[in-house]
Amino acid sequence: MRAAAQSQRTEHTFRLDDPxxxxxxxxxxxxxxxxxxxxxxxGATFEEVWNPPSAGSMVGLFKLLxxxxxxxxxxxxxxxxxGSLSLKVKHxxxxxxxxxxxxxxxxxxxxxxxxxxxxxxxxxxxxIDDDEMHGYIxxxxxxxxxxxxxxxxxx
Numbered sequence: 001m002r003a004a005a006q007s008q009r010t011e012h013t014f015r016l017d018d019p020x021x022x023x024x025x026x027x028x029x030x031x032x033x034x035x036x037x038x039x040x041x042x043g044a045t046f047e048e049v050w051n052p053p054s055a056g057s058m059v060g061l062f063k064l065l066x067x068x069x070x071x072x073x074x075x076x077x078x079x080x081x082x083g084s085l086s087l088k089v090k091h092x093x094x095x096x097x098x099x100x101x102x103x104x105x106x107x108x109x110x111x112x113x114x115x116x117x118x119x120x121x122x123x124x125x126x127x128i129d130d131d132e133m134h135g136y137i138x139x140x141x142x143x144x145x146x147x148x149x150x151x152x153x154x155x
Contacts, residue, residue, distance in 0.1 A: 006111050006119075010147035012136035014111045015121045022084035022109060027053035029113040030078060030085065032127055034058070041135075041150035044071060048152065056080045070094040077105075085110035087120045130154070 009015045016022070033050045040046070042064060050060040060076030073092040078085060087108040091099035100106070108120035116127040122138040135150035 009122055009138045010136065010145060012126070012134075012147060012149075013122055013124045013138045014119045015138075016109055016111055019109055019121065022082055023112060024083050025085040025110045025113060026080055027056070027058055027078065027085070030058070030118050030125075032130075033060070033078075033118075033125065033133075036155040037133075037152040038155050039150055039152040042071075042148060046150070047155075048076075050076075050078075072099075085120075087123065 006014045007017055031053060034052050035050060037048045037050075038045065039048075044064055044066050046062060046064045048060060048062045050058055052058070056079060058078040060074075060078070062074035062076060064071040064073075072094065073096070075090045075092070077088040079088065087110075089106045089108070090104075091106075093099070108123050111119040111121055113119070118125050124136045126134045126136075128134060131154040133152045135152060137148050137150070138145050139148050
């Protein structure tokens with residue numbers, strides 16, 4: 001299998017130059033995400049939980065809090081497919097109405113794994129130690145792409 005060509009997207013994130021040329025990966029490469037996390041992002045606080053791998057997938061839940069109110073939710077699915085990984089995300093408003101159409105979701109394809117980092121196209125997770133990690137996501141507004149940082153602490 002040829003190596004997938006990658007480009008740097010932002011300071012801490014990457015993308016696959018050819019989304020169909022996916023490098024090999026398994027859920028073992030991301031199992032350190034498992035657990036309950038809290039942190040800061042987007043000027044607010046969040047909670048995120050990842051279940052252990054089973055049946056070729058891991059499920060996660062994300063809740064962004066604006067004070068005592070929910071700003072939005074995400075349902076996260078890490079799945080083994082095509083010999084690689086995909087991180088699939090579906091967003092929900094506080095009333096649980098979906099941002100995406102019924103059958104749609106955002107798909108972050110695996111780019112590469114390092115000893116203490118995992119990179120998907122447009123989102124990266126860096127393990128600082130067993131109880132802290134930093135996430136970075138490339139956010140697009142029109143033609144502008146900026147990076148948002150998420151600071152995670154194990155609960």
